[in-house]
Amino acid sequence: MDQKIRYEIEFPINSSPQLLYQYIATPSGLSEWFADNVNSRGEFFTFIWDGSEEKARLASKKTGEKVKFKWVDDKNKDTEYFFEIHILVDELTKDVSIMVVDFAEEDEIDEAKLLWENQISDLKHLIGSV
Numbered sequence: 001m002d003q004k005i006r007y008e009i010e011f012p013i014n015s016s017p018q019l020l021y022q023y024i025a026t027p028s029g030l031s032e033w034f035a036d037n038v039n040s041r042g043e044f045f046t047f048i049w050d051g052s053e054e055k056a057r058l059a060s061k062k063t064g065e066k067v068k069f070k071w072v073d074d075k076n077k078d079t080e081y082f083f084e085i086h087i088l089v090d091e092l093t094k095d096v097s098i099m100v101v102d103f104a105e106e107d108e109i110d111e112a113k114l115l116w117e118n119q120i121s122d123l124k125h126l127i128g129s130v
Contacts, residue, residue, distance in 0.1 A: 004081060004103035009113050010088070011120045012097045014129040017064050017087045020098065023123060024085045025067045033123040044076065045069060056082075098123075 023029035027038040037048040043058045056069035059082060066086040070078045084101040098120060104112035124130050
């Protein structure tokens with residue numbers, strides 16, 4: 001398998017950090033915009049898209065600020081890949097944005113960013129931030 005490349009993408013979003021956090025850190029919140037369905041058992045989350053499942057471990061979280069999910073293999077062992085969602089608040093303007101850190105193969109980065117743009121667009125519609 002090719003080595004994946006880390007990338008970051010930021011999206012301005014008109015919302016309170018507390019409201020956003022519910023949508024990025026809970027299975028029910030993530031199910032509304034990120035995946036078709038999300039289940040959790042302890043620290044393990046199962047993300048379901050079009051019938052296929054991917055498992056990740058909630059590696060870290062900071063309430064109201066960020067979550068980090070590490071993808072795991074069939075034996076629930078961490079892989080080297082993860083995705084993080086940070087809620088950023090500008091100290092002066094109080095503008096809120098979401099910073100996504102993810103990995104993709106070099107020839108799929110543009111496609112991966114487009115997928116995130118679509119998902120964040122769904123999130124914005126959900127919370128009325130359009």
